[in-house]
Amino acid sequence: xxxxxxxxxxxxxxxxxxxxxxxxxxxxxxxxxxxxxxxxxxxxxxxxxxxxxxxxxxxxxxxxxxxxxxxxxxxxxxxxxxxxxxxxxxxxxxxxxxxxxxxxxxxxxxxxxxxxxxxxxxxxxxxxxxxxxxxxxxxxxxxxxxxxxxxxxxxxxxxxxxxxxxxxxxxxxxxxxxxxxxxxxxxxxxxxxxxxxxxxxxxxxxxxxxxxxxxxxxxxxxxxxxxxxxxxxxxxxxxxxxxxxxxxxxxxxxxxxxxxxxxxxxxxxxxxxxxxxxxxxxxxxxxxxxxxxxxxxxxxxxxxxxxxxxxxxxxxxxxxxxxxxxxxxxxxxxxxxxxxxxxxxxxxxxxxxxxxxxxxxxxxx
Numbered sequence: 001x002x003x004x005x006x007x008x009x010x011x012x013x014x015x016x017x018x019x020x021x022x023x024x025x026x027x028x029x030x031x032x033x034x035x036x037x038x039x040x041x042x043x044x045x046x047x048x049x050x051x052x053x054x055x056x057x058x059x060x061x062x063x064x065x066x067x068x069x070x071x072x073x074x075x076x077x078x079x080x081x082x083x084x085x086x087x088x089x090x091x092x093x094x095x096x097x098x099x100x101x102x103x104x105x106x107x108x109x110x111x112x113x114x115x116x117x118x119x120x121x122x123x124x125x126x127x128x129x130x131x132x133x134x135x136x137x138x139x140x141x142x143x144x145x146x147x148x149x150x151x152x153x154x155x156x157x158x159x160x161x162x163x164x165x166x167x168x169x170x171x172x173x174x175x176x177x178x179x180x181x182x183x184x185x186x187x188x189x190x191x192x193x194x195x196x197x198x199x200x201x202x203x204x205x206x207x208x209x210x211x212x213x214x215x216x217x218x219x220x221x222x223x224x225x226x227x228x229x230x231x232x233x234x235x236x237x238x239x240x241x242x243x244x245x246x247x248x249x250x251x252x253x254x255x256x257x258x259x260x261x262x263x264x265x266x267x268x269x270x271x272x273x274x275x276x277x278x279x280x281x282x283x284x285x286x287x288x289x290x291x292x293x294x295x296x297x298x299x300x301x302x303x304x305x306x307x308x309x310x311x312x313x314x315x316x317x318x319x320x321x322x323x324x325x326x327x328x329x330x331x332x333x334x335x336x337x338x339x340x341x342x343x344x345x346x347x348x349x350x351x352x353x354x355x356x357x358x359x360x361x362x363x364x365x
Contacts, residue, residue, distance in 0.1 A: 106197010
């Protein structure tokens, strides 16, 4: 492990420095070590840092906990994923409060092309179980990564269904990787390490305290292209996750239920208020996300670039790199002003060169 990892872990230990402030600091200094070595005046002058947070950084001296965490990482072959690492879940970077550092055990690609989160109540009905299992089974050919929170109920059903259908599945934890909560899911977690993995932003010996679950839920929401709510009451963790996904501009789908069933009340509420799309089957999901569209026959590059402006050519080159690309990534990679990107995108859509997908994603036709 590098010396930089020591500073990366230490950055998450500084009082008054959360994920948002850490992101701001990294934008200014580039790496964690440089933050610790910066002068207090320089730190104080950074927007949203100020004197109090600058003092917290300069007064931090106890690197013992970070050293112990590194020893734990090395012993159990855990992969630390700092926010600037290439293997860090890139979809999370579009979330303003993306975790500064994640700890990962597993073999699944956290940046694979298709990722969905399946969430729901801990006290599911037979209906919820059947819907979850059928949905996952029908998604088998898509080779989708399925994410959930390893909780009782719908979470565990989704994980098990993924394993049974040969799909990778990730459990996002509200505690450290030195334990499993609930303990009844130790066997399930062990199977997931062979076909997916476990992910958390919490260090070892962190207990699954109540306030950790909303933080866990933002990762479940932010890592996926879409979040599917199977069953939930009006209040609860699943509703928090769904609202987070909605606020992150991700697609949210909800399985409808009887209006008299309290365990479907949350799903019905999300649909009624426009925060989720009513979902009935896997085909609807794949069509909505643009995963089942037939790819157009590739055209010679010369023909594609006829009459395209330099800005349009730049956009096309970025879109060629993967199946679909988020608008924020186009802004970032193109180096073109937002208004110029918007103009180029509109022109390309009118020329039927590109098409828009749900969640502000774009692809070449």
